[in-house]
Amino acid sequence: MTTRCPHIIDDDAAVRDALAWLLKAHDIDSVVWSSAGDFLQQSEPTSCGCLIVDIRMPEMSGIELFDRIRRQSGDLPVIFLTGHGDVPMAVQAIKDGAFDFLEKPVDEVLLIDRVRAALRLGGERANVAAHNQEIQSLLKELTIREREIMECVLNGKLNKVIADELGIAMRTVEVHRSRVFEKMGVRSAVELSQLLSSVN
Amino acid sequence: MTTRCPHIIDDDAAVRDALAWLLKAHDIDSVVWSSAGDFLQQSEPTSCGCLIVDIRMPEMSGIELFDRIRRQSGDLPVIFLTGHGDVPMAVQAIKDGAFDFLEKPVDEVLLIDRVRAALRLGGERANVAAHNQEIQSLLKELTIREREIMECVLNGKLNKVIADELGIAMRTVEVHRSRVFEKMGVRSAVELSQLLSSVN
DNA sequence: GCTTCCATTGTGGATTTCCGCAAACAACAA
């Protein structure tokens, strides 16, 4: 929830400074990196609102970087910049979930617009991710048995049925069920179902 | 559930016949159209599994067609073919939800692969759409009051609370609630919640 | 050995849901 801003990755110092300057001229602070590796290792995950990546880099290509970001930094909106892009590359990037794919020289107005949109989307995604994170940590608090009972409850089974299937007393099911609700912070099976519907 | 196959739209008879022949050589039947308008007006919606569209057409461009398909025929996977495509066009197409964007001359193996994938996706989408259609038609059977009570139930409210909020007797709520379950073909609030989670 | 956590079960009562049977009232169509 802090100051999420675009991070620029480009091996050409002149280019990335020009980009940063352009953004700054539109009141957008940014962070620059000279390589994808530096970004992945040193960047503060919470500071990054979107990525602007030059696709023609030594060491690690933008596409390759994109793959790693998917795993590490969650789903950050990535704007690819390229001087030598072709259609298949652009298609693949977008299909893989890139936010945009722009050719250099890029129209300034267009770029600023896309950066703003990417930051907006990045913020939304971060919120969703944070929410999912909360749910996951709640789920982690459940014991195995509780998770088991929860599954049954989510399948709409009655306590009696669950008790029968698991070969335990109904009272036990009630206790687990109650504890699941308590730990998950809900008060009914419906709430639980809706809470988890966004995750699963 | 009948024989969904690719539909080819191209104003050049030689091209579309060549495409149809190529597909046939791989055991894929297809239907050809000489214009987007013809397709939109005359095609049987249930016969179409995916679209192969040349983007350089008179009358109506592929992009324009794509827009109309979105509205009319649901979400059919669309493979764009183009001889003069550029990166921005491709990016826009994919972002708008096109299945793929291929440049001519297209590699035969690649095309066949993409067509097969598009057909597969088209089948899945058709199933999902059919399922949603069913749910929608079920929802349409509900009376206004029933929908109202359903909303409350989905919010996890107890009958007592609902009755209080709506200023009616608890028994009335029970009746509506019961009828909602009956009409929607579920047996509990949880099932109802999960049934609707995919739609809403 | 002791503590903590987990799973288990019981009793008993309050609350809620589920449901059949019965019926009143209004709006609207045949």
Add this chain to the structure above:
DNA sequence: TTGTTGTTTGCGGAAATCCACAATGGAAGC
């Protein structure tokens, strides 16, 4: 006028949920 549909309500009982209080046994950790 008659019939249908939607909304409303009551009664009463069976079934299920919710919950406080109380307790046992096993496994893991200190």
